[in-house]
């Protein structure tokens with residue numbers, strides 16, 4: 001079966017060997033992303049449903065504008081063979097989101113839509129350091145860790161959120177230095193996100209995620225860590241392990257659900273532990289063709305800096 005990920009790969013390839021189309025693509029993506037980031041700055045209260053609906057409408061308008069501009073500028077730039085190859089593949093992928101890109105009729109449309117919309121979730125994911133986070137929450141911390149840095153038997157909910165984000169950030173930094181590990185883990189999470197989004201669309205019940213996450217850990221993440229064991233052995237995982245230990249004391253059930261497997265799974269465990277609502281919701285939109293209003297988790301709202 002062909003997936004949307006394969007289409008994105010095909011589009012990247014076609015653009016790579018077509019510098020004129022690639023330049024058009026790049027310029028329109030850059031403008032679109034700028035507009036999305038500016039839009040997010042205007043709407044910064046995720047609890048305001050009316051505002052979130054307006055944000056959704058305006059986001060849609062930016063994507064629409066980017067797509068029409070791309071059609072205008074790039075439709076003559078691809079050879080008939082390239083268009084045929086792309087059409088043959090993209091028409092085999094189900095779903096109205098991909099269908100919308102297919103209807104555009106110009107290779108690169110799906111990548112364009114994705115890149116413009118992605119500016120939104122990336123914009124939401126810049127976190128402050130653990131030290132800053134702990135200082136920010138010191139006045140509300142119930143377990144003492146934020147003020148004393150003495151490790152308690154169990155972290156309070158605020159500290160649990162802080163150490164989880166710190167662990168994920170540390171993992172991202174470590175993985176950034178190992179490109180193969182990074183791209184293989186990326187593929188595992190692409191597949192998992194599809195699965196999680198499908199579960200949410202079908203049941204709307206977050207607890208139904210646990211078996212899917214466990215499977216991804218036991219199979220995909222473990223396989224990547226085993227395959228690249230030599231490369232990973234050269235990385236400094238000291239801080240990653242410290243934070244992994246600290247997260248064992250988390251009060252977030254969805255995090256500790258897999259805690260005893262982390263040492264065996266390895267890199268990727270932090271991302272798996274983190275419930276990233278915006279990512280899952282973006283994927284739900286791609287699969288269902290409609291986009292539920294983004295609802296960042298409590299911790300993401302507390303610790304993210306726009």
Ligand SMILES: [Zn+2]
Pocket residue numbers: 141142143144145146155156157158159160
């Ligand atoms: Zn605390």
